[in-house]
Amino acid sequence: MSMTTDPAAPRPTRSGARTLAVTSGKGGVGKTFITANLAAALAARGEKVLVLDADLGLANLDVVLNLHPKLTLHDVFTEKATLEQAILPAPGGFSVLLAGSGMVEYSRLTPEVRDKLLHIIDLVKPRFDWVLLDTGAGISDVVLFAVSLATDVLVVATPEPTSLTDAYATIKVLATQQDRRHVGLVVNQANRVGEGKLICGQLQQVLQRFVGPTPGQTFKLELFGEIRSDQAVRQAVLKRQLMLEHYPGCDAAQSIKALASKLLG
């Protein structure tokens, strides 16, 4: 099943990539790990994928992928490098545009940052099939702006109460401020089969009750994946390896592949 096109989507994208933001509210729930492995899973299906590290203040895609980039988004922003130079190949057959250090000065949403991000998205969209935006934690205006650059959103949550609360707050803001009618949910570190479905249902109920369907509109939170706690995930994280490359047979890798299939429809 494909991700339903959001009826509230802005003008149709001019050309090229589907843009998907991965966000979470709470940090440390596996957002970057999932984004990187999802990119590899999409690439394995023949898709041309770019992961853009939109976590300008606290980028860590390079850490997850064990990359030591010489050129980053920072160099593109300061015009020390061209976009071509800063788009790097990553293990797993996809491309990355890393935020790099020194982006702290860009971690506030100034008109300059807005303009640069908009410009970069416009430039990369025609060249890829997918642009995945790995956003920062929290619901700051930079995060919300980065999410708003994407047509589709995945929210990553773990069954931890704090993560669920933050995921709920994020979805609430997206539904109300960004007029989103559809958000995808990925439950990471699930303790048991079926927990994702349970959590998704519960979140949907609370959203219906408190965010409320505005007249003529319905909001749908759709479960896009359930990734269970897995020894291989811990190994991959510690060794800074791409799980899909090094532990392709593990449960979590299968879940990520299923997530890619669901996105591809």
Place this chain on the structure above:
Amino acid sequence: MEHRLPAPALIDAQLLDLDQALQLLQQAGALLPDEEPLSAAWLQAVLNALCDLSSRDALTSLVNRRSFEMALAREVDRVARSGEAALLLMLDIDHFKAVNDTYGHGAGDQVIRAVARAVEQTVRPMDLVARVGGEEFAIILPNCATHVGLAVAQRVRERVSELGIEVAPGQMLNVTVSLGGAFAPQWVRSSPLLWTERADRQLYRAKAEGRNRACLEPQIDSLVSAEEKGMLFASLNLDTQQDLP
């Protein structure tokens, strides 16, 4: 004056039927261009005058719905880039049908014109006032801080309510208006349609709450109440290791 060399003739201006266009302009009181008739400059001026005519409302000379929609789309793009707050107000004259029914359509037109003038005089020159329906107006206020939004809407409402509109010699009429407003989301994902819907929803609220009032969309925060948390965790037994059906 610079003498223009004749451009390669792509069209023969003599073949154009311009009667209706010129009649329209004349009827609207638009001045016909001074340039030599059928010259390129003259044709351009006629086209410009027609564009202006088709972007304005005949009764009030305010921007019309078509032109308003274009301006709104531009504003959505601008807000996404600048991050400035911009307010959209929808305004509707209360019980307008009663004015028409009681005093006739001529009086109704007078009321619409008077309200249009009053609104225009109350907002800043940079704001765009449009007539988007019979007795419905829209105002785009670029660079309008969120904390002054309601005050602006109230000022428009008060200004209209203070009007004495002479609909017939010696016959003064007072009208009130309801306003609904929403700020442009400062994120890329929005559309003129969504923004209008959100402002319209507030207008319905102002009507439902008794008219002659202004309602703005409440600013939504990301706080999660205890009640929300309670419901969120109600049926989740998160410690259980057992698989679920």
